[in-house]
Amino acid sequence: MNHLQKTRTAAAWMALILVGLTAALTLPGCAGVGVKPWERDILAAPGMQVDPDPLVTALDEHIYFSKEASTGGLGTGGGGCGCN
Amino acid sequence: MAATRSSGSAVRGALAAACGLLGVGGARAQATEVQTAVLGYSEPGRVTAFEGIVDASHTLLNGKTLTGHLVFDTLTGASANGAVPTGGIQTFTSPSGESNYQTEAGKTPLDSTFKDTRAALNLGLSTPFDRLTAWGAGVYFSGEHDYTSLGANTSLTRDFNRKNTTLALRASYYGDSISPVGGRPIPFAAMVAPDIAQPRQNGNGTKNTLDLTFGLTQALSRRTIFAVNFTHSRVRGYQTDPYKVLSLVDDVTGSPLDYLYESRPDARNKDMVFATLARHIGGDDVHLSYRYFTDDWGVASHTADFRYRWHAGSDWYLQPHVRYTRQTRADFYRRFLVSGEPLPETASADYRLADMKGWTAGLQYGRRLASGHDLTLRAEYFRQTNSGAGTTTFGDLAGYDLFPAVDAIILQVGYSLDLGVDGRSG
Numbered sequence: 001m002n003h004l005q006k007t008r009t010a011a012a013w014m015a016l017i018l019v020g021l022t023a024a025l026t027l028p029g030c031a032g033v034g035v036k037p038w039e040r041d042i043l044a045a046p047g048m049q050v051d052p053d054p055l056v057t058a059l060d061e062h063i064y065f066s067k068e069a070s071t072g073g074l075g076t077g078g079g080g081c082g083c084n
Numbered sequence: 085m086a087a088t089r090s091s092g093s094a095v096r097g098a099l100a101a102a103c104g105l106l107g108v109g110g111a112r113a114q115a116t117e118v119q120t121a122v123l124g125y126s127e128p129g130r131v132t133a134f135e136g137i138v139d140a141s142h143t144l145l146n147g148k149t150l151t152g153h154l155v156f157d158t159l160t161g162a163s164a165n166g167a168v169p170t171g172g173i174q175t176f177t178s179p180s181g182e183s184n185y186q187t188e189a190g191k192t193p194l195d196s197t198f199k200d201t202r203a204a205l206n207l208g209l210s211t212p213f214d215r216l217t218a219w220g221a222g223v224y225f226s227g228e229h230d231y232t233s234l235g236a237n238t239s240l241t242r243d244f245n246r247k248n249t250t251l252a253l254r255a256s257y258y259g260d261s262i263s264p265v266g267g268r269p270i271p272f273a274a275m276v277a278p279d280i281a282q283p284r285q286n287g288n289g290t291k292n293t294l295d296l297t298f299g300l301t302q303a304l305s306r307r308t309i310f311a312v313n314f315t316h317s318r319v320r321g322y323q324t325d326p327y328k329v330l331s332l333v334d335d336v337t338g339s340p341l342d343y344l345y346e347s348r349p350d351a352r353n354k355d356m357v358f359a360t361l362a363r364h365i366g367g368d369d370v371h372l373s374y375r376y377f378t379d380d381w382g383v384a385s386h387t388a389d390f391r392y393r394w395h396a397g398s399d400w401y402l403q404p405h406v407r408y409t410r411q412t413r414a415d416f417y418r419r420f421l422v423s424g425e426p427l428p429e430t431a432s433a434d435y436r437l438a439d440m441k442g443w444t445a446g447l448q449y450g451r452r453l454a455s456g457h458d459l460t461l462r463a464e465y466f467r468q469t470n471s472g473a474g475t476t477t478f479g480d481l482a483g484y485d486l487f488p489a490v491d492a493i494i495l496q497v498g499y500s501l502d503l504g505v506d507g508r509s510g
Contacts, residue, residue, distance in 0.1 A: 034248025047369035
């Protein structure tokens with residue numbers, strides 16, 4: 001199996017997992033997962049956000065983009081640069 | 085305090101003016117947040133970089149949010165040019181083709197002519213369709229003396245399950261123009277002495293990138309939230325690093341005969357899945373994330389990240405951070421080329437495309453000031469190592485470290501202002 005095939009296989013698995021997760025969490029029967037509106041106190045705290053430090057994330061993404069072959073994934077995106 | 089109010093008011097005014105230009109005015113300011121940070125990055129003996137960011141968001145009463153993200157960075161110092169160390173002094177022609185630089189015997193060749201300054205601006209607007217759905221759009225510009233990038237993005241988010249589940253779709257497109265100092269080298273052309281005709285291609289390089297992201301965020305309990313992103317990235321065009329070379333070495337002695345400019349494929353397809361879990365434990369916040377990356381260049385990586393925010397006091401915290409990554413080399417990675425062997429179609433000796441492990445360890449301190457603003461300080465240590473797997477050395481090459489570790493120190497100061505409703509600090 002060459003790298004292109006491996007990539008496509010991995011991508012297909014990821015997509016399958018995500019579709020499954022999405023379906024499981026959005027179907028009406030599973031709507032019990034989560035919290036009531038009045039139970040959001042902890043999840044609303046700054047330190048409990050999915051990305052509690054967006055600037056740290058942005059700066060780190062730039063560093064690792066410049067120093068590694070892998071990049072992205074956090075959904076922040078970003079254009080290219082001639083980073084060294 | 086007066087100065088703070090004054091600057092906050094100025095920022096609010098500027099953002100409100102920008103809203104007016106975009107046709108989203110007419111509503112009173114609802115909330116404004118400004119975050120700033122300055123970062124220093126230093127690899128002893130190599131690169132030093134400084135980066136400053138200003139991030140501002142302004143939410144109107146009608147729910148629309150305008151965001152601005154301004155970045156400015158400078159880079160100086162030396163970067164590995166790809167050649168191998170040898171027993172004698174090595175002389176390289178600088179990218180401009182007008183001068184040269186030398187590397188001592190036994191040392192990793194570093195190009196010390198780098199000096200770069202970059203500015204980037206990202207503007208975005210998010211508009212709610214209804215109580216559960218929002219649409220966003222943004223534009224991006226980044227410019228440095230040899231690289232320009234223009235981009236646009238759009239996103240759609242929808243909440244489900246009493247807002248416990250959020251789905252997001254995002255698409256981004258970037259068009260880049262690459263105009264290297266001295267021009268783009270001809271692939272695998274041999275480096276020649278300065279001030280004679282340099283082996284260069286005509287015109288600038290161009291590259292375009294399309295990113296598609298699908299994201300899912302799920303509140304699992306009162307103390308736990310989970311998010312996962314799947315991203316496909318399609319890159320086409322000039323992806324060669326015009327400043328990197330490969331040593332062409334003698335097949336017996338391992339001594340360099342020539343330095344050849346590198347060449348990379350002009351197509352790359354990347355896929356990555358990123359998952360993160362945040363959990364509130366005993367009054368502290370724990371973030372654990374993992375990313376799997378794979379592409380058709382042969383690179384695959386696993387990256388794990390752990391942060392523990394220890395709320396040591398009512399208005400301050402300490403946050404240890406550990407990151408680990410491991411990547412496989414690109415198919416076309418070659419530490420050097422050997423004379424007498426056929427030239428590959430593509431090849432690069434850029435250590436960033438090699439088998440690699442990376443460790444980061446750091447500590448962040450955060451404090452809520454009396455003004456209600458937040459101050460953060462961060463210090464981290466970053467180390468990259470390469471085992472040299474896949475490379476067989478011989479002759480003189482066996483006596484040198486072809487895969488030196490790279491160490492870096494990262495320092496950051498951040499300051500955030502939540503200007504609250506109508507610009508009042510709070």
